[in-house]
Amino acid sequence: MATSAPRVVVHADKQTLADAAGARLVTALVDAQTRSPEAQVALTGGSMGSAIIASVLATPGRSAVDWSRVRVWWGDERYLPAGDPERNDTQNDEAGLRELGLDPQKVHRVAGPDGSDSAEASAEAYAESVRRHGQGGWDVVLFGVGPDGHVASLFPHHPAQRITDEIAVAVHDSPKPPPDRVSLTFECFERSREVWFLVSGADKADAVKAALASDADRWDVPASAPKGTEATLWLLDRAAAAELDPGDPTA
Numbered sequence: 001m002a003t004s005a006p007r008v009v010v011h012a013d014k015q016t017l018a019d020a021a022g023a024r025l026v027t028a029l030v031d032a033q034t035r036s037p038e039a040q041v042a043l044t045g046g047s048m049g050s051a052i053i054a055s056v057l058a059t060p061g062r063s064a065v066d067w068s069r070v071r072v073w074w075g076d077e078r079y080l081p082a083g084d085p086e087r088n089d090t091q092n093d094e095a096g097l098r099e100l101g102l103d104p105q106k107v108h109r110v111a112g113p114d115g116s117d118s119a120e121a122s123a124e125a126y127a128e129s130v131r132r133h134g135q136g137g138w139d140v141v142l143f144g145v146g147p148d149g150h151v152a153s154l155f156p157h158h159p160a161q162r163i164t165d166e167i168a169v170a171v172h173d174s175p176k177p178p179p180d181r182v183s184l185t186f187e188c189f190e191r192s193r194e195v196w197f198l199v200s201g202a203d204k205a206d207a208v209k210a211a212l213a214s215d216a217d218r219w220d221v222p223a224s225a226p227k228g229t230e231a232t233l234w235l236l237d238r239a240a241a242a243e244l245d246p247g248d249p250t251a
């Protein structure tokens, strides 16, 4: 599948980055709804995953989106009971997701131990939901990036990232707590029109540099792998961009 080369956009600070990405997301969803009846977005956990939702909520133009026609997914989820404060969806809810006017039937949450027998069963059920309701692929996939270069719950040198021919996988022994997670796979992310990495802070600067290196290997730096078919955007604040070479064509 054709992929789009990464492009870097640097904002002054974390709040500006979140606000610009929030406005960008509103526009992307309006565009998606002019192409097809439903827009499909995959959200992320972590600090930027919540920050962009809070910014969308504060964007005046958000009413231009028909939120009842947006399908929401998560690139990964921590395998914890519904409502657990450590779950990505709970954190997104607290940031304002519930206030957007989404149709709860179209908000696809990953089952935790209260709704599935195992992380494997949860991953299989999630994959089935994607097959049933996400056939067209994602309009926008949001990723945070860890200081180790992970995306979603695909970690460097972790066997789960080697799994192909699956839509979603169970992840155990995650180096970032909690240890048990469910993640969409690299293969699944290939079905993305636009992939956006939202990265803030000096502790991420080395990971950003490594992911954008022309010889980056996904086994070492998972964030180097996902690419959109139409756009691959690295949306950074200045601190996260600090290690990029100003002469770099992507910078």
Ligand SMILES: O=C(O)[C@H](O)[C@@H](O)[C@H](O)[C@H](O)COP(=O)(O)O
Binding pocket: 044, 045, 046, 047, 048, 049, 076, 077, 078, 088, 143, 144, 145, 146, 150, 151, 152, 153, 176
């Ligand atoms: O479950 C998670 O923790 C996330 O899905 C993870 O992939 C996150 O997005 C990155 O670790 C960045 O997190 P921060 O933005 O908090 O650094």
